[in-house]
Structures are given as C-alpha cells and as structure tokens.
Amino acid sequence: MTRAWLLIAVLAVWAAPLQAQDGVPPAPYANVQLADPAQEAKAHALMLTLRCLKCQSQSIADSDAPMAGDMRSLVRERIAAGEDPEAIRAWLVERYGDYVSYAPRVTPLTWPLYVIPLVLLAAVGLVLRRRLRKGDSA
Amino acid sequence: MSEPHKPSRWTLWLPLMLFLGFAGLAMSGLFRPAEREVESAMIGKPMPQFTLRAAVPERPGLSTADLADGKPRLLNVFASWCLPCAVEAPQLAALEAEGIEIVGVAIRDRPEDVAAFLARHGNPFSRIGADDRSEVQLGIGSSGVPETFVIDGQGKIRYQHIGEIRPEHLALLRDKLKEAGS
Amino acid sequence: MIAELGLAALWLAAALAALQLIAGALALTQRGAALAGIVRPVAVAQGVLALVSFLALVVLFWQTDLSVELVAKNSHSAKPLLYKLTGTWGNHEGSMLLWAMVMGLSGSLVALIERRLPEPTMLATLAGQAFVSLGFYAFLLASSNPFTRLNPAAIEGAGLNPLLQDPGLAFHPPTLYIGYVGLSVAFSFAIGALVTREVGPAFARAMRPWVLGSWIFLTIGIVAGSYWAYYELGWGGWWFWDPVENASLMPWLAATALLHSVSVLAARNALRAWTVMLGVVAFSMSMVGTFLVRSGILTSVHAFAVDPQRGSFILGLLVLYIGGALLLFGLRASSVSEGERFAATSREGALVFNNVMLSAILGIVLVGTLYPLLAEALGAKVSVGPPYFNPVSAIFAVPMLLVLAVGPLLRWRRDSLSRIRLQLVLPVLLFVGALVWGASDAMGILPALGLALAAMLAVASFLPLKGRKLRQVKLPLWGMVVAHFGVAVALLGMASDAAFTKERLVALREGEVTEVGPWTVKLQRIEPVAGPNWTALRADLAASYAGGKVSELHPAARSFWSPPTETSEAALKTRWNGQLYAVLGEESQGGRWQLRLWWKPFVPMIWYGGLLIALGGLLALWGRVASDLRRFVARDKIAWRRSRQGR
Numbered sequence: 001m002t003r004a005w006l007l008i009a010v011l012a013v014w015a016a017p018l019q020a021q022d023g024v025p026p027a028p029y030a031n032v033q034l035a036d037p038a039q040e041a042k043a044h045a046l047m048l049t050l051r052c053l054k055c056q057s058q059s060i061a062d063s064d065a066p067m068a069g070d071m072r073s074l075v076r077e078r079i080a081a082g083e084d085p086e087a088i089r090a091w092l093v094e095r096y097g098d099y100v101s102y103a104p105r106v107t108p109l110t111w112p113l114y115v116i117p118l119v120l121l122a123a124v125g126l127v128l129r130r131r132l133r134k135g136d137s138a
Numbered sequence: 139m140s141e142p143h144k145p146s147r148w149t150l151w152l153p154l155m156l157f158l159g160f161a162g163l164a165m166s167g168l169f170r171p172a173e174r175e176v177e178s179a180m181i182g183k184p185m186p187q188f189t190l191r192a193a194v195p196e197r198p199g200l201s202t203a204d205l206a207d208g209k210p211r212l213l214n215v216f217a218s219w220c221l222p223c224a225v226e227a228p229q230l231a232a233l234e235a236e237g238i239e240i241v242g243v244a245i246r247d248r249p250e251d252v253a254a255f256l257a258r259h260g261n262p263f264s265r266i267g268a269d270d271r272s273e274v275q276l277g278i279g280s281s282g283v284p285e286t287f288v289i290d291g292q293g294k295i296r297y298q299h300i301g302e303i304r305p306e307h308l309a310l311l312r313d314k315l316k317e318a319g320s
Numbered sequence: 321m322i323a324e325l326g327l328a329a330l331w332l333a334a335a336l337a338a339l340q341l342i343a344g345a346l347a348l349t350q351r352g353a354a355l356a357g358i359v360r361p362v363a364v365a366q367g368v369l370a371l372v373s374f375l376a377l378v379v380l381f382w383q384t385d386l387s388v389e390l391v392a393k394n395s396h397s398a399k400p401l402l403y404k405l406t407g408t409w410g411n412h413e414g415s416m417l418l419w420a421m422v423m424g425l426s427g428s429l430v431a432l433i434e435r436r437l438p439e440p441t442m443l444a445t446l447a448g449q450a451f452v453s454l455g456f457y458a459f460l461l462a463s464s465n466p467f468t469r470l471n472p473a474a475i476e477g478a479g480l481n482p483l484l485q486d487p488g489l490a491f492h493p494p495t496l497y498i499g500y501v502g503l504s505v506a507f508s509f510a511i512g513a514l515v516t517r518e519v520g521p522a523f524a525r526a527m528r529p530w531v532l533g534s535w536i537f538l539t540i541g542i543v544a545g546s547y548w549a550y551y552e553l554g555w556g557g558w559w560f561w562d563p564v565e566n567a568s569l570m571p572w573l574a575a576t577a578l579l580h581s582v583s584v585l586a587a588r589n590a591l592r593a594w595t596v597m598l599g600v601v602a603f604s605m606s607m608v609g610t611f612l613v614r615s616g617i618l619t620s621v622h623a624f625a626v627d628p629q630r631g632s633f634i635l636g637l638l639v640l641y642i643g644g645a646l647l648l649f650g651l652r653a654s655s656v657s658e659g660e661r662f663a664a665t666s667r668e669g670a671l672v673f674n675n676v677m678l679s680a681i682l683g684i685v686l687v688g689t690l691y692p693l694l695a696e697a698l699g700a701k702v703s704v705g706p707p708y709f710n711p712v713s714a715i716f717a718v719p720m721l722l723v724l725a726v727g728p729l730l731r732w733r734r735d736s737l738s739r740i741r742l743q744l745v746l747p748v749l750l751f752v753g754a755l756v757w758g759a760s761d762a763m764g765i766l767p768a769l770g771l772a773l774a775a776m777l778a779v780a781s782f783l784p785l786k787g788r789k790l791r792q793v794k795l796p797l798w799g800m801v802v803a804h805f806g807v808a809v810a811l812l813g814m815a816s817d818a819a820f821t822k823e824r825l826v827a828l829r830e831g832e833v834t835e836v837g838p839w840t841v842k843l844q845r846i847e848p849v850a851g852p853n854w855t856a857l858r859a860d861l862a863a864s865y866a867g868g869k870v871s872e873l874h875p876a877a878r879s880f881w882s883p884p885t886e887t888s889e890a891a892l893k894t895r896w897n898g899q900l901y902a903v904l905g906e907e908s909q910g911g912r913w914q915l916r917l918w919w920k921p922f923v924p925m926i927w928y929g930g931l932l933i934a935l936g937g938l939l940a941l942w943g944r945v946a947s948d949l950r951r952f953v954a955r956d957k958i959a960w961r962r963s964r965q966g967r
Contacts, residue, residue, distance in 0.1 A: 028271075049707045095180055096176055100703070104702055110702055150649065150653050153650075161638065163697060177701075
C-alpha cells in the first residue's frame with residue numbers, strides 16, 4: 001500500500017516537469033535502433049559527430065533533449081532510406097552552419113585547423129633533426 | 139663539458155608571442171556579448187517542401203504551397219509548453235491587428251494543448267501546422283522556440299528572429315516585412 | 321564568528337605573501353641580505369593561515385551556517401553530511417580558496433623541506449611562489465570573498481546541483497586542483513632558476529618530486545573525472561573532448577613532458593632551457609585551463625556562471641604571471657646553455673622525441689579547444705570535436721607510443737638499435753599481429769592501432785627489467801615499468817570500447833527480456849524509492865552473462881527537490897572482461913519503459929590503466945624521496961660528528 005502511494009507521489013513530481021517539456025511521444029527512431037546493424041552503426045557514428053543544438057556541448061547521441069531525439073530520428077530514417085552519412089551532415093550544415101557538425105570542414109575560416117598540425121609536424125621534424133643530428137658529432 | 143648549444147633568439151620569444159595572441163583572443167571573448175544562439179543558414183533560400191496537418195480544428199494546416207502566393211508573411215515557430223511563447227503573444231496580436239499575416243508551426247504539441255494555449259493567449263495565426271517531429275523546424279534551421287521567420291511572396295526565407303518578440307523588436311520586423319514585400 | 325576568523329586569516333595570509341615577496345626579492349640584493357632569514361618562516365606561516373581560512377569555510381558548510389551567503393546559495397540543511405562538506409569546493413569562491421590554500425601549503429612545504437638548491441635560487445623561488453599566491457588572494461578578497469555575510473540570514477539554503485551530489489565530486493575537483501596548483505612549485509622553481517641562471521642537475525632533482533607529485537594528482541583527477549562523467553552523464557562515453565576536459569588534459573600533457581625532461585636534466589645535465597620552459601608552460605596551462613573553465617567563454621557541458629568581471633581579473637593575473645614568466649624566459653634563456661650532447665639513438669634521444677610529440681599534442685588540443693573562440697571573433701560559429709581531435713592527435717601519439725616501447729631499453733648518451741633488436745622481436749610481432757587481426761575485423765584504423773600498440777607496450781614495458789635481479793631493482797625503475805604498462809592497459813580499454821561496444825535501445829514492459837552482446841537482461845519491475853533529498857523510479861533488472869548466474873541491476877531516474885532537478889542514475893555490472901551499463905529512460909506508450917543498455921568489453925581497463933600510471937608515479941616518487949632522505953640523514957650525521965670533533 002505504501003508502495004503504491006509512493007509511486008503516485010513520485011509520478012506526480014515526475015510528470016509535472018515532463019509535461020512542461022512537450023506532450024508528444026518522441027519521433028519514431030529517436031530511441032529505436034535500426035534493424036540492420038550495419039546501418040545502425042553508420043547512423044550511430046554520424047550521431048556522435050552531430051552537435052545537439054539545444055544543449056551546451058553534447059552530441060545528439062548523448063542527449064535527452066527532445067530536439068536531439070528528433071535529429072536522431074531524422075538521421076536514422078535517412079540512413080535507412082539509403083542516404084550517405086556525409087550527405088546528411090551536409091544537409092544539416094546547410095541549415096545550421098558549421099556549428100552543428102563536430103567534424104570541421106575545410107573552409108576559408110577553418111583551414112588553419114588543418115594547417116597548424118602540418119606546421120607542427122614540420123616543426124617537430126626540424127627540431128628533432130637539429131637536436132638529434134647535432135648530438136651525433138659529439 | 140661540450141660546446142654549449144644556444145637556441146636561436148626568435149624561438150625564445152615565440153612562446154610569449156603565442157601567449158599574447160591567446161590573451162588578446164580571450165579578452166575579445168570576454169567582452170563580446172555572449173552569443174549563445176545558433177542562427178539559421180537558410181536566410182535567402184526557399185522554404186523546404188513540407189505538408190503539416192492542422193494543429194487545431196479551427197485553422198487549416200500548413201504546406202510549402204501556402205507560402206508562395208505573392209504575399210510576405212511571418213512564420214512563427216512556437217509550442218504550448220514554451221513559456222517565452224506566451225510572453226510574445228501580445229506582440230503577435232499587435233502585428234496581426236495591423237493586417238500582417240502570421241502562420242504558426244506548433245512544435246511537438248498535442249491538439250488539446252495548442253487549443254488551450256490559443257484560448258488563453260489569443261490566436262493570431264491564419265494557419266497552424268503541427269510539426270510533431272521537428273521536420274519543418276530542422277528543415278529551416280531553427281534551433282528552438284519561439285522563433286519568427288519573415289517569408290517573402292515567393293516562399294523564400296528573408297529574416298530570422300530568435301527568441302520571443304518584445305515590443306522593441308516590432309519596428310524591425312515591420313521593416314523586414316516591407317523589404318520582403320518590395 | 322568563524323566566517324570572520326576565516327576572512328581574517330585570509331587577509332593575514334595575503335599580507336604575509338606580500339611580505340614574503342618583498343623580503344625574498346630584497347634578500348637577493350646585497351643590502352637586503354639580512355632579510356633572507358625571514359623568508360622561509362613567513363612562507364610557512366602564510367600556508368598555515370591559508371589552511372586555517374579554508375578549514376573555517378569547511379566548518380561553515382559543515383554547520384550549514386545560512387548567515388553566510390556562499391553557504392546559503394550552495395548548500396541545504398537536508399543534504400547528506402558528505403555533500404555538505406564537498407559543497408565547500410563545489411562553487412566558484414570555495415574552489416578558488418582551495419586553490420589558494422593548496423598554493424600556500426605547497427610554498428610552506430618547499431620552504432620547510434628543500435635544502436639542496438643554492439640559497440639565492442631558493443629565495444627567488446619562494447618570492448615567485450608568493451607573487452603568484454598574492455594574485456589569487458587578491459582575487460578572492462576583491463571579487464570572490466567566500467565569507468560574505470547575509471543579513472538577515474537565509475531561512476533555508478538553495479541546494480547543490482544534484483549532478484554534483486555524488487562521491488565522484490568528493491574526490492575529483494580537489495585532486496585535480498592539488499595537481500594544477502602543485503605545478504606552481506615547478507613554475508616558481510623555473511622562475512627562481514631564470515633569475516639566478518642556476519639550471520643544472522641539482523635544480524632538476526629539487527624540482528622532480530614536485531612535478532611527480534602534481535602529476536600523480538593530475539592523473540588521478542583526470543581518471544576520476546573521466547569515470548565520473550562515464551557513469552554520471554548516463555551515455556556511456558568516457559571522454560568527450562569537452563573544453564573542460566581539455567583544460568585538465570593540457571596541464572597533464574605538459575607535466576608529462578616536464579617529468580621526462582627533468583629526468584634528462586637530472587641524469588645527464590642536458591635539455592636545460594627546454595626543461596625551464598616546460599616548468600613555466602605546465603603551470604601556465606593550469607591557469608589557462610582554470611580561466612577557460614571559470615570565465616565561461618567556451619561552451620561546455622559543465623556550465624559555470626559567466627562573469628566578465630571575474631573573468632577579466634583572472635585574465636589580468638594570467639597576463640601578469642605567464643606573460644611575465646615568458647618575458648623573463650625570453651630575456652634569460654639565451655644565457656642558459658642547452659648542456660650535454662647525445663646521439664639520436666640514446667635514452668636522451670627517445671626522451672626528446674617523447675617531449676616533442678607530447679608538446680605537439682598539447683598544441684593540437686590547445687588549438688582545437690580555442691578555435692571556436694577564434695572563429696566566433698571572426699563572426700562564425702564552428703564546433704571542433706572527436707572527429708578532429710582523435711585522428712589529429714593520433715598523428716603524434718602513435719609515433720610517440722612506438723618510441724615508448726624502445727626508449728627505456730636504450731642507454732644514455734649513445735646506443736644502437738642492433739644491440740636491443742632481439743628484445744624487440746616479440747613486441748614487434750605482437751604489434752604486427754594485432755594490427756593484421758584488427759584490420760581483418762574491419763574495426764577502423766584508430767581502434768586497430770590502439771589494440772596493436774597496447775599489445776606491443778604490454779610486453780615492451782617489462783623489458784627494462786630483463787636480466788636484472790628483481791629484488792634489487794630500484795623503485796623509480798619499477799615506477800617507470802608500472803606507468804608504461806598502465807599506458808598499455810588504458811589503451812586496451814580505449815580501443816576495445818571503440819571497437820567492440822554493443823548498444824541496445826529498447827522499450828520493455830515489466831517481465832520482458834532483451835539481449836545486448838552476451839547478456840540477457842530482464843526488466844522485472846519498476847518501483848518507487850525515496851532517498852534523503854530525492855525520490856526516484858527504479859528499475860529492477862535481472863542480467864545474466866551467457867546464460868550464467870543472474871545478477872541484479874538498479875538503474876534509476878531520480879528527482880531532487882532542492883533545487884528541483886532530474887538525474888538519471890546508471891547501473892553498472894562489472895566483470896573481469898567488461899562492463900554492462902544500464903540506464904532507465906522515460907515511460908513510453910503501453911506501459912513500456914525505455915532502457916539503454918551497453919556491453920562494453922574491457923572498458924574498465926581505461927581507468928585501471930590510468931590508476932596504474934598514477935601508481936607508477938607514486939613508486940618513483942617514493943623511491944626518490946626515500947633516497948633523498950637517506951642522503952640528508954647521512955649528511956646531517958657527518959655534520960654532527962664534525963661539530964663534535966670541533967668541540
């Protein structure tokens with residue numbers, strides 16, 4: 001009996017904030033995996049690299065926000081329809097800009113991200129050559 | 139002890155240079171107003187193809203074709219469960235009273251909740267589509283509720299307003315609508 | 321009363337830090353030499369006062385003194401005692417006081433213990449430490465006073481973020497802070513050495529225990545933080561390349577490089593300027609990280625309040641200390657010679673390689689973390705995440721780990737690979753074999769490389785013990801072996817998690833069964849439970865591995881009422897070969913409950929490996945300190961005998 005009362009109490013506390021969120025069940029594939037494991041793996045890999053727009057810094061694979069659920073469903077449905085993951089990413093970037101993707105593209109604004117590692121690589125090579133070759137003569 | 143090897147002069151100053159660059163960047167980051175919103179990249183592009191069922195019985199649903207009839211209008215993305223959406227209701231009512239057409243997109247909402255929301259805060263919408271899976275929201279690059287888009291007569295997105303419309307935003311929205319109409 | 325005592329102690333500590341700075345600086349000049357005697361006692365007193373101030377705050381939180389603003393805002397009388405106490409540092413002011421306290425105490429310890437360095441270097445070091453401390457005292461007193469009274473007192477406290485009501489919080493931030501701030505000692509030593517131009521093996525030996533100690537704490541802090549995020553955020557991820565995580569990784573990378581270059585300096589009197597530079601960089605990274613986290617200028621899951629005033633104050637301190645130190649470095653380092661030479665194929669050569677690669681990874685993490693900020697300054701928003709960090713850091717990490725297998729086998733100064741080629745046969749075979757197997761499994765390049773490197777290192781890390789009598793092996797060597805083995809273990813966990821994790825999302829009714837990997841999981845029932853300051857819905861799961869013994873798991877969804885928040889409590893079942901991870905989601909239609917289940921083979925190895933790395937550090941530290949102590953005792957004995965003979 002006490003258990004039942006406690007359940008009601010918990011549900012009352014529980015239901016209120018959830019109700020405030022929204023009243024509609026999540027999109028069909030928000031929390032449901034695709035039947036084909038290969039497709040699901042593709043979808044999951046893509047979801048890990050898409051940013052949840054409502055959250056501070058989480059991928060849509062790692063978020064409870066309803067909008068992240070809708071985005072997961074969108075990704076899974078499109079993968080199931082045979083669309084290429086990168087095409088889905090491009091579709092989202094076309095709508096939200098580069099912010100939505102954790103995998104930065106090479107653009108006039110982001111090329112240093114990829115040039116700096118190359119510069120570092122060159123610098124590393126140079127330092128090692130200078131330091132290590134000089135020593136050889138000793 | 140062997141011949142001392144001295145590092146070249148400019149490399150010794152490199153760390154300081156890099157640090158000063160960082161400090162400048164951090165300074166600019168501190169004093170720039172925090173921009174937490176994600177803007178849509180769809181401005182200037184046509185609305186995507188969609189057809190939404192009616193969210194409430196007394197207003198028709200919404201589809202892409204409804205937005206390309208030669209008249210500019212506002213598209214308001216809202217939800218009954220969103221508090222700021224109630225805050226902007228008077229401003230939407232004022233715009234509607236001026237003869238501006240406003241269509242609504244209700245995000246993840248049940249018909250009875252939308253009806254209750256409209257009964258309480260007024261209904262400025264000529265059409266309301268029910269976007270149960272954020273299909274239109276994702277399609278136009280909107281990342282929250284409420285948001286208001288200016289759509290021109292050809293069905294192109296011309297302007298995005300993020301967050302609730304406050305009285306001080308009205309003039310700007312009217313201007314953007316006028317631009318979209320010309 | 322206690323709040324006033326704490327505040328008074330803080331003011332006094334600040335005053336003593338000022339005195340320590342002035343006396344230390346003057347004592348370096350000829351006319352002020354008489355002041356040299358007071359610097360050490362003042363440093364000790366300053367640390368003790370900082371401790372008193374911190375303990376006063378702990379007591380206030382313990383008593384839930386609601387007349388103190390900080391307590392009222394961050395605590396609640398109904399909170400469990402443990403979380404009342406840990407609440408002391410679960411907020412901005414308290415954590416800054418913890419920072420200042422650790423810094424003061426480190427200064428005290430240096431003043432008490434360190435006797436090897438020439439006196440001028442010591443004085444400059446203590447003055448440097450006081451200079452840095454002074455800035456943080458000023459920050460606390462001017463804009464983050466933890467002892468501000470509330471009049472009238474609050475009736476009840478506002479509570480503490482429920483995510484933070486977890487044993488993880490009890491250990492993670494303080495450990496990390498001790499690590500961050502411990503590096504301030506290395507920083508001050510570097511400043512002291514730059515001022516007096518005394519860089520050599522003695523300097524390295526004096527600095528090494530501090531670097532080791534801080535590095536151990538940093539390692540444990542990062543391991544704890546990663547595990548905490550793993551089970552508390554409820555998504556089964558253990559590293560997200562979030563700015564706050566990167567902020568803790570950067571000092572660790574710098575400290576790891578420093579640790580290795582200090583060894584070269586101590587053993588071979590080489591890499592002098594480089595070691596000094598790393599000493600400056602390591603603590604600079606601690607401060608930069610703290611700034612990035614506390615100022616809120618980067619978007620992160622760990623939401624900290626954005627406060628431009630506090631942010632600019634910390635930035636000012638950063639410019640003063642880091643800018644000042646780097647200026648001094650630019651001016652003085654050209655007079656610090658690089659020291660002894662060595663061949664490319666030598667222990668030093670391998671350590672230089674390791675240092676350069678670690679620094680490059682540090683550069684990548686820094687660039688990737690700051691780039692969104694730069695893009696925003698240019699008017700665009702970009703996100704940089706795992707698809708960037710993982711492969712780009714691997715470019716440098718993979719060669720580094722390959723050299724890690726060989727480096728410890730090489731002799732100092734000059735050696736040849738042909739001498740050790742027989743020892744390398746087994747590791748190389750393991751590497752190639754695992755790589756081929758990984759490629760046939762189509763698991764992706766990085767996981768396959770990770771497994772191959774783990775297999776190679778697991779064997780290679782023990783090779784330095786070959787041909788030695790195990791009972792005579794010194795502790796620091798054991799430390800190196802254990803730490804390097806820990807790297808292999810952690811790599812195995814990371815690669816295995818990436819390659820073999822199985823995920824199952826289901827909606828089950830009570831009594832229904834599902835499978836994930838080798839596990840069969842039955843949802844027995846959903847029931848309500850109540851805790852001290854929360855209520856929860858809890859799932860009773862019965863899980864059995866490959867049809868074996870049934871064990872119970874209880875993932876729950878908790879609602880806290882002060883402040884009202886919901887958290888999801890994951891349930892874990894650990895076996896020797898992996899972990900079952902269960903999360904209870906929302907109720908969906910028809911009395912079904914959403915469950916997220918993961919089977920993660922060998923994932924705990926990530927944290928066991930991390931702890932082994934820390935244990936290795938501990939063994940090395942123990943060995944070094946013990947031999948230092950023996951030397952001191954011997955020297956004191958000689959001095960004592962001499963003084964008796966003299967009499």
